[in-house]
Amino acid sequence: MAKVKTPTPTKIITTLGFTTTEAFQAAWNLGPALTVDGKIGPATKAAALTSWGRHLHNRPDLSEHFSTSDFRCHCGGKYAGCQGVLVQRDLLIGLEVLRTRAYPRGLVIVSGYRCERHNAKVNGADGSKHVLGQAADIKGTVPIATMKSFQLFGGIGYKRSTGKVTHVDCRRVSHTNPTVWIYNS
Numbered sequence: 001m002a003k004v005k006t007p008t009p010t011k012i013i014t015t016l017g018f019t020t021t022e023a024f025q026a027a028w029n030l031g032p033a034l035t036v037d038g039k040i041g042p043a044t045k046a047a048a049l050t051s052w053g054r055h056l057h058n059r060p061d062l063s064e065h066f067s068t069s070d071f072r073c074h075c076g077g078k079y080a081g082c083q084g085v086l087v088q089r090d091l092l093i094g095l096e097v098l099r100t101r102a103y104p105r106g107l108v109i110v111s112g113y114r115c116e117r118h119n120a121k122v123n124g125a126d127g128s129k130h131v132l133g134q135a136a137d138i139k140g141t142v143p144i145a146t147m148k149s150f151q152l153f154g155g156i157g158y159k160r161s162t163g164k165v166t167h168v169d170c171r172r173v174s175h176t177n178p179t180v181w182i183y184n185s
Contacts, residue, residue, distance in 0.1 A: 009040045009048035016051060016061060016068045017085035024048070027071075027085075027133070029063035029092040063092045065099055071112030071133065075121075082115035086133030090170040094152040095136060098168070101150060102142045110166075111137040129155060129169035140164030144180065151175040159183050 018024040025034040055061040071087040099107040114130040129135035144158040147165040157167030
């Protein structure tokens, strides 16, 4: 049986959907935080190999329960400047805790990263945290009061019709007093 050659860390990172090593380093949440310096040192190489092994076995490749596919821009890379996959570690940490507390059967990410052009196409907000890899739209099953009590996110959006949260982000404000808004749909 022929041995399959493992790709280089740079090839792994691009195959996972990241356009830069820094973006991979800023997202990775399967161990200690990586230094975000764009260099493929021992820690980044080990992280890339860990993610690759999990990816090959159809296991989440960014954190315990989430993969690069959860945060890939829905434009599919058709717009210039799209970074493919972009997500911040802080968001993944919050989503992991949220999954444990409120979504034991799995938390579905409806939309993660959006490039500027895709964000405009879907009528996303100016200054959207999705563009920075700091936001996720989720299936709305948790009431706003419960989400606020978790103190996990700096931004929370919920539907007026259901009172359920459909957007979370890791903006830099107090998690004990998050920015909250209502979607009219």
